[in-house]
Amino acid sequence: MRSQDHDRIYLSPPHLGRHELNYLHKAIEDNWVAPAGPNLTGFERDICEYTGAAHCVALSSGTAAIHLGLKLLGVGPGDEVLCPSFTFVATANPIVYLGASPVFIDSEAETWNLCPERLREAMEDRIRLGRRPKALIIVHLYGMPCKLREILAVAAEFCVPVLEDAAEALGSRYEGQPLGTFGTVGVFSFNGNKILTTSGGGALVTNHADWDQKARFWATQAKDPAPYYQHSEIGYNYRLSNLLAGIGRGQMELLEDRVKRRREIYGWYQQHLNGVSGLSFGPTEPTGGRSNRWLTCVLLNPAETTVTPERLRPHLETRNIESRPLWKPLHLQPLFANAPMYGGEVCTTLFEQGLCLPSGTAMQDSELQRIAEAITGAF
Template identity: 75%
Template sequence: MLSQDYDRIFLSPPHLGRHELNYVHKAIEDNWVAPAGPNLTGFEQDICHYTGAAHCVALASGTAAIHLGLVLLGVGPGDEVLCPSFTFVATANPILYLGATPVFVDSEPTTWNMCPDRLREAIEDRIRQGKKPKALILVHLYGMPAQLDQLLAIAELYAIPVLEDAAEALGSRYDGRRLGTFGAVGVFSFNGNKIITTSGGGALVTDNQEWAEKTRFLATQAKDPAPYYQHSAVGYNYRLSNILAGIGRGQMELIDSRVKSRRETYAWYQKNLRDVPALQFGPTEPALGSSNRWLTTVTLDPHYTTVTPEQVRQHLETHNIESRPLWKPLHQQPLFAQAPMYGGSVCADLFTRGLCLPSGSAMTETDLHRVAGALREILLP
C-alpha cells in the first residue's frame, strides 16, 4: 500500500469551529490588531472562569510562561530546579535561560509523571550537598494528572515552591479541581497541536495578584510608568496578540467538547484493539484524577512482540498515518549531559517501548479503523 492512497491522518492537528471567526473579524473591524485589546482581556477572563484561577496572563507561548513563572519564584544564576526527565524540552529550557541547573527526577510507572520517592531522594541529596532546590516544576504528561497529593506534600515539607506545567493538561482534573491551579504558578500551552489552540501561545495563571501584574510588566518589555520609554529591569516581548487571543476565545467555547472527543478516542482504541496483546495503553489515571487524554499513548509488551515502536511508526507512515515516539528523557539529551539525575530506568523504559497514536478531536470512525487496521497488520502474528 502506498502512502498517497489515503489522506494523511495527523497526530494532533488544530480543530477549529466557526466561533473563532467571530472574535477575529471583530478585532479586524475595530482595528484591534496590536498586542493589547478586548480579545486578550476576554481570553484571560475565559481561562480564569474555566480553571478557577484568580489571575491569568496570556503569553506568546507556554515556554514563555514557564520562563516568567520561574522568575516569579526567584530562580536565578547558580540555583537548582527540580524537573521531571520525562517531558518536552520546553519544560527545562527556561531553567537554562536563567543560568540555573535542572535536577532531573525519574517517573513512576502508573501516571508516567514524577515519582514521589525519587523526588524525596533528590531533595534530600541536594540538601546534603548544600544545594537546596529553588523550585519544583511539576508536569502533567500527556494530560495525565500527576500524583499531586504526594508530590505537593513533599514540596511543602521542604518549603520548595511549585510551578505546575499543565501545558498538555487543560481540561484535566484532580480531586475536582482543574490542573494548573495547584502550584504557586500554573502554565498552559496553546500550540497548534494542543487540545485547544491560538496557533501559538500560552498562559500563566496564579492566585497572586502582585505576581500577575509583574508578569504583565515583564512580558511587555518591563516599561516603567513614565511618559517616555524608561526601563529598570530586563523585560521580554512575550504578550499574546489580540488577534490570536480571539482564536483562543472561540476555542474556549469548545473546550469541553474537545476533551470529550479525546477521551472517547482513547476509549475507542482501548476497546477496539483489545485483541492485540502487544499493545498496552497508558498512562493510568490516579484515583482522584481525570485526564483530558490529549494524546493516546501505548507501550509495546516485549512478551508478545519483537517489533519496535520505530518499526510501528514507519509502518503507519506507509498508510499515511502520523505517529510519534514518547518524549526522549531529558537526562539522555546531549544538552543536559551534565545535569544531576535521580533514577532514570522508568522513563528510559517508557521511551524505548512507547508511541503516541493519532488523537485529534476531529478524527472520524473511518480514521480510527484505518489506524487500528494498520496496527494489527504489524503487531498480530
C-alpha cells in the same frame, strides 16, 4: 513507498469551529490588531473562569510562561530547579535561560509523571550537598494528572515552591479541581497541536495579584511608569496578540466537547486494540484524577511481541498515518548530559517502548478504523 490512497491522518492537528471567526472578524472591524485589545483581556478572563485561577496573563508561548513563572519564584544564576526528566525540552530550557541548573527526576510507572519517592530522594540529597532546590517543576504529561497529593506533600515538607506545567493538560482535573491551579504558578500552552490552540501561545495563572502585575510588566518589555521609554529591568516581548486571543476565545467555547472527544478516542482505541498481543495503553489515571487524554499512548512489551515502536511508526507512515515516539527523557539529551539525575529506569523504558497514536478531535470513526487496521496488520 507511501500509500496515496488516503488523506494523511495527523497526530494532533488543530480543530477549529466557527466560533473563532466571530472574534477575529470583530477585532479586524474594530482595528484591534495590536498586541493588546478586548480579545486578550476576554481570553484571560475566560481562562480564569474555567480554571478558577484568580489571575491569568496570556503570553506568546507556554515556554515564555515557564520562564516568567520561574522568575516569579526567584530562580536565578547558580540555583537548582527539580524537574521531571520525562517531558518536552521546553519544560527545562527556561531553567537555563535564568542561569540556573536542572536536576532531573524519574517517572513512576502509573501516571508516567514525576515519582514522589524519587522526588524525596532528590530533595534530601541536594540539601545534604548544600544545594537546596529553589523550585520544583511538575508536569502533567499527555494531559495525565500527576500524583499531586503525594508530590505537593513532599514539596511542602521541604518548603520548595512549585511551578505547575499544565501545558498539555487544560481540561484535566484532580479531585475536581482544574490542573494548573495547584502550584504557586501554573502554565498552559496553546500551541497548534494542543487540545485548545491559538496557533501559538500560552498562559501563566496565579492567585497572587502582585505576581500577575509583575508578569505583565516583564512580558511587555518591563517599561517603567514614565511618559517616555524608561527601563530599570530586563523585559521580554512575550504578550499574546489580540488576534490570536480571539482564536482562543472561540476555542474555549468548545473545550469541554474537545475533552469529551479525546477521551472517546482513547476508549475507542482500547476497545478495538485490546486483543493485540504485547500492546498496552497508558498512562493510568491516578485516584481522583481525570485526564483530557490529549494524546493516546501505547506501550509495546518486547517480552510479548517483536513489534517495536520504530517498526510500527514507519509501518504507519507507509499508510499515511502520523505517529510519534514518547518524549525522549531529558537526562538522555546531549544538551543535559551532565545534569544530575535521580533514577531513570522508568522513563527510559517508557521511551523505548512507547508510541503516540493520532488523537485529533476531528477524526471520524472510519479514520480510527483505518489506524486500527494498520496497527493490527503490523502484528
